[in-house]
Amino acid sequence: MHDAKIRERGAGAVAPAPRARGRRRRGRELLHALPWIGPAVVLISVVVLWPVVEMVRTSFLKISSSGLTLGSQGGKNYSDLFAEDDLVGILIRTVLWVAAVVIVTMVVSLALAQLLNARFPGRRVVRWAVIVPWAASVLMTALVWKWMLDNYFGVVNRVLLDLHVLHEPVNWLSHPDQAMMWMMWVAVFVSLPFASFVILAGLQTIPGEVYEAARVDGAGTFRTYFRITLPMLRPALLIASIINVINVFNSFPIIWAMTQGGPGHATDTTTTFMYKIAFFDQDVGESAAMAVVNFVLILVMVLFYLRASRWREEVR
Structure with a gap:
């Protein structure tokens, strides 16, 4: 008995x-x-990591317009930012802007990816054509649309007048609601290629045997799509959605080229508002505080989407 205890202690050691x-x-x-x-x-x-650390550090400093650090501000930059009268409206507009653009982009991209995955004459040419908005400069695309929407010489007004849809030219970008709708359209236009090709790549990874088995079991087109195609596309949809959320959230060129956030702050999002604070108000510290808030908002939206899509199930 004693030896057995010693052996147990030895084994434990x-x-x-x-x-x-x-x-x-x-x-x-x-x-x-x-x-x-x-x-x-x-x-x-x-x-x-280093730019993020510098961004957070700068948000607590007082910095001159020439870039000279004048000392610590404590939390004053944040208190000044949250005291801005237009901040709440800009935050709400930014969330709506991102949600609308990403949702429309993903829905249209699903249909477009299905088209690109089908076999038809000239499919390769169509695929190349879809890449064009993505390959072109976002700034130039936004400027082209701005010229097309010009109330005197723009092709949009010209076509609508010729079709008798309008009786007089409309200055589309001077009305905040109309301007936001057109900017959302441009954002969807430049976001479609990436999302479509990510989903197309996901479609091409689905084995054909799965569809054959579904047909043998008597599954119809809609049932096959919602029970097989969409579930198997979840990884591709997840990647495309997250990258689109980040890109659209930080979409500065479209808004700045088309309206510069105007009139006033009526079409500003957090990125253009941040720019105005830094270069119009000459307050680098408060602009850095806005950048930190913007960064946190992006993380919250991405984490919320991951939570809603139950991404951990994919890991398992």
């Missing part, structure tokens, strides 16, 4: 050894992988 060996082995594996992942870690630290 030796038990942690495998765990220690496992930790040492993982440490050696990490050291072996470091030359490969090290450059990526350095790049991410310099390009992503």
Whole structure:
């Protein structure tokens, strides 16, 4: 009995050894992988993490228009920002802008990806044509649409007048609601190619045998689409949606080129408002505080979307 207890204590004392060996082995594996992942870690630290740290640090400083640091501001930049009369309206408009553009983009991209995945004459040419809005400069695309919407010489007014839809030219971009609708259209226009090709890639990974099995079981077109295609497209939809949320949230060129956030702040989003604070009001610290709020909003929206789409199920 006594010997058995001694053996049990001995076994208990030796038990942690495998765990220690496992930790040492993982440490050696990490050291072996470091030359490969090290450059990526350095790049991410310099390009992503360091600017974020600087942004947060700047939001607590008083900085002159020439870029000279004049000392700490504490939380004054944030208190000044939240005291802005137009901030609440701009935040609500930004969320609506992102939600509307991303939802419409994803719905249209689903249909467009199905078209691009079908076999028809000239499919390759159509695929190349779809890439054009994505390959072109976003700023130039926005400027072209601004010229097309000109109330005197724009092609939109000209066509609508010739079709007798309008009786007189309309200055589309001078009315905030109409201007937002047109800017949303341009944002969808430039977002469609990326989302469509991501979904197209997802469609091409679905095995044909799955559809054959569904047809054998008597599943119709709609049932096959909603029970097989959409569930298997979830990873592609997740990637396309998240990247679109981030891109649309930070979409500065479209709004600035078409309306500059005007009249007043009527079509501003957080990005254009941030720019105006920095370069019109010459308040770099408050602009940095707006950048931090913008960054947090993006994270919240992405996390909310991940939560709503139950992304962990994909990991399992």
